[in-house]
Amino acid sequence: MLVDVEAVVQKNTRLSSDYNVVAIAAQDIAAQALPGQFVMVKPQASHDSLLRRPFSIFEVLRDNAGNLAGLSLLNKQIGVTTRALFNAKPGDSIRCLGPLGRPFSLPGSMTQAWMVAGGVGMAPFLGLAAQLRAQGVTTTLFYGGRHAGELFYLDAFRRLGVTLHLATDDGSVGDHGLVTLPLSRALQRTPPATSAQIYACGPTGMMHAVTKLASTHNRPVEVSLEQIMGCGLGGCYSCVVPVRSPGGMRYVRSCLDGPTFDGTRVVWDQIA
Amino acid sequence: MNVDLSVDIGGLQLANPIIAASGCFGYGLEYAEAVELSTLGAIAVKGLFLDEREGHPPDRIVETPSGMLNAIGLQGIGVYRFVAEKLPPLQAAGAVVIVNICGSSIEEYAEIARVLDDADGVSAIELNISCPNIKKGGMVFGCSQQGTHDVVAAVRQVTRLPLIPKLTPNVTDVASFAIAARDAGADAVSLVNTFLAMAVDVETRRPRLSNVVGGLSGPAIRPIAVRMVHECHQAVEIPIIGMGGIMSAEDALEFMIVGASAVQIGTANFVDPFIWTTLLSDLTTYLHRHQIQQVSDIVGTLSLNVEGSQ
Numbered sequence: 001m002l003v004d005v006e007a008v009v010q011k012n013t014r015l016s017s018d019y020n021v022v023a024i025a026a027q028d029i030a031a032q033a034l035p036g037q038f039v040m041v042k043p044q045a046s047h048d049s050l051l052r053r054p055f056s057i058f059e060v061l062r063d064n065a066g067n068l069a070g071l072s073l074l075n076k077q078i079g080v081t082t083r084a085l086f087n088a089k090p091g092d093s094i095r096c097l098g099p100l101g102r103p104f105s106l107p108g109s110m111t112q113a114w115m116v117a118g119g120v121g122m123a124p125f126l127g128l129a130a131q132l133r134a135q136g137v138t139t140t141l142f143y144g145g146r147h148a149g150e151l152f153y154l155d156a157f158r159r160l161g162v163t164l165h166l167a168t169d170d171g172s173v174g175d176h177g178l179v180t181l182p183l184s185r186a187l188q189r190t191p192p193a194t195s196a197q198i199y200a201c202g203p204t205g206m207m208h209a210v211t212k213l214a215s216t217h218n219r220p221v222e223v224s225l226e227q228i229m230g231c232g233l234g235g236c237y238s239c240v241v242p243v244r245s246p247g248g249m250r251y252v253r254s255c256l257d258g259p260t261f262d263g264t265r266v267v268w269d270q271i272a
Numbered sequence: 273m274n275v276d277l278s279v280d281i282g283g284l285q286l287a288n289p290i291i292a293a294s295g296c297f298g299y300g301l302e303y304a305e306a307v308e309l310s311t312l313g314a315i316a317v318k319g320l321f322l323d324e325r326e327g328h329p330p331d332r333i334v335e336t337p338s339g340m341l342n343a344i345g346l347q348g349i350g351v352y353r354f355v356a357e358k359l360p361p362l363q364a365a366g367a368v369v370i371v372n373i374c375g376s377s378i379e380e381y382a383e384i385a386r387v388l389d390d391a392d393g394v395s396a397i398e399l400n401i402s403c404p405n406i407k408k409g410g411m412v413f414g415c416s417q418q419g420t421h422d423v424v425a426a427v428r429q430v431t432r433l434p435l436i437p438k439l440t441p442n443v444t445d446v447a448s449f450a451i452a453a454r455d456a457g458a459d460a461v462s463l464v465n466t467f468l469a470m471a472v473d474v475e476t477r478r479p480r481l482s483n484v485v486g487g488l489s490g491p492a493i494r495p496i497a498v499r500m501v502h503e504c505h506q507a508v509e510i511p512i513i514g515m516g517g518i519m520s521a522e523d524a525l526e527f528m529i530v531g532a533s534a535v536q537i538g539t540a541n542f543v544d545p546f547i548w549t550t551l552l553s554d555l556t557t558y559l560h561r562h563q564i565q566q567v568s569d570i571v572g573t574l575s576l577n578v579e580g581s582q
Binding site for chain 1: 295296297302303305327329330331333334344482519539541543544
């Protein structure tokens with residue numbers, strides 16, 4: 001059931017000079033959320049900015065007694081909305097609509113999962129990792145960022161039993177370069193018979209590269225796209241993604257048909 | 273006092289005067305989880321051509337101060353699939369359906385209207401002669417009084433359904449277009465569609481929309497839209513459906529006071545899909561407070577006499 005709440009900010013954890021995690025009391029959304037789904041958020045009542053912004057659901061939060069306490073959003077300040085979220089204070093309220101979108105698929109036959117994250121694209125993977133580990137799936141995170149200080153929640157992934165492969169633009173930790181470096185190595189040394197599902201979220205170029213690599217190695221790949229969205233409900237037709245279809249290329253709404261897509265379905269060179 | 277929210281828009285009977293605007297509410301069914309579709313005055317569904325259309329490549333929207341620019345390009349499923357796939361569930365949900373139609377030629381407009389005239393569950397036709405985002409059709413007709421007249425007259429001949437041309441604000445004198453529409457047999461007019469506009473990324477020096485230009489909507493345009501409804505109300509006696517950046521019942525009342533018999537809610541659906549109950553209850557509260565029993569009694573009650581105003 002679709003829920004829209006004025007969610008109270010419980011906690012704002014600064015991770016760096018532009019990344020933070022905002023915990024909000026949106027229990028009714030958290031209770032229904034599946035890994036890969038998103039919420040439409042508006043932290044300010046004013047018309048600047050006017051529209052909500054889509055955010056992956058980062059964590060489903062529970063209190064010490066195990067009761068549902070809300071959800072959190074991984075945020076990087078870039079524009080008006082993300083700046084407001086970066087500066088949110090406990091007690092502030094944030095309009096939050098969700099849960100929305102098609103969650104990640106979790107094939108029952110899967111024994112291994114590889115998650116490939118670039119920057120803020122790590123957001124949907126903490127929840128996915130928790131789900132995968134609960135199902136006993138061997139899980140690996142390939143995680144790239146600009147430098148060591150921009151790779152977050154590594155301990156949280158480790159606690160879940162996730163194997164980490166890191167990459168940074170400046171080589172301050174892990175591979176010096178793109179996250180596709182460790183991914184490529186792992187693909188080459190993994191026997192083709194191993195059933196590994198690949199998930200990717202990050203910059204478009206990265207997801208395109210991951211899709212190509214996965215296809216070369218005959219691995220299924222699911223990407224989580226981050227198109228500019230107007231409404232999140234399928235009403236505005238703004239967030240379309242070009243996909244292959246029997247009749248040729250079609251535009252489908254990423255809020256309804258996505259945000260998760262089979263990477264090989266996406267017509268990458270036509271994406272904005 | 274029981275207030276009566278019902279209105280008559282040129283033969284189209286609505287339980288209340290608040291309508292979902294075309295292009296901002298999908299085919300209505302997308303919003304069924306947020307609002308009981310039967311509680312809306314009506315739903316103007318996304319503009320339909322005869323055949324399916326893919327629309328423009330992304331990026332299709334960009335935010336601007338208190339507004340947004342869009343260039344979707346009328347992506348849609350075409351009238352045949354609409355009648356087969358969307359009308360039955362809309363009918364089952366009790367929705368009052370206004371079908372917004374668009375053509376590349378007068379013949380296409382007329383053909384779509386014929387298809388809709390034969391279908392069950394269509395309450396009115398809104399003629400999109402004002403979309404700024406397509407090269408052929410749409411605003412090409414709406415920017416010429418003769419074009420407006422010819423499209424309306426052609427569609428008038430093939431349908432008995434209430435006919436509502438949706439006017440573009442991208443003209444010098446919008447009232448003259450309301451007159452042209454009336455003279456050609458329109459039952460009502462709706463206005464405004466979006467304002468042709470543009471935004472540029474100064475870092476890349478590229479337009480922010482793939483289509484270069486797009487239509488501006490949202491609160492930024494509301495005062496201009498109110499003025500245009502006011503001008504049309506002075507020029508024609510047929511009902512007017514007003515729209516442009518309405519975010520609250522108070523905004524809707526502005527349009528009604530200057531002469532709109534009903535209003536449409538567009539961009540606000542994107543910001544708050546649950547806005548409908550608030551709009552209706554706030555409108556009712558206003559009528560109670562002003563001791564007005566019929567919402568239609570507020571229409572065109574603008575007081576221009578400063579001395580004698582209450």
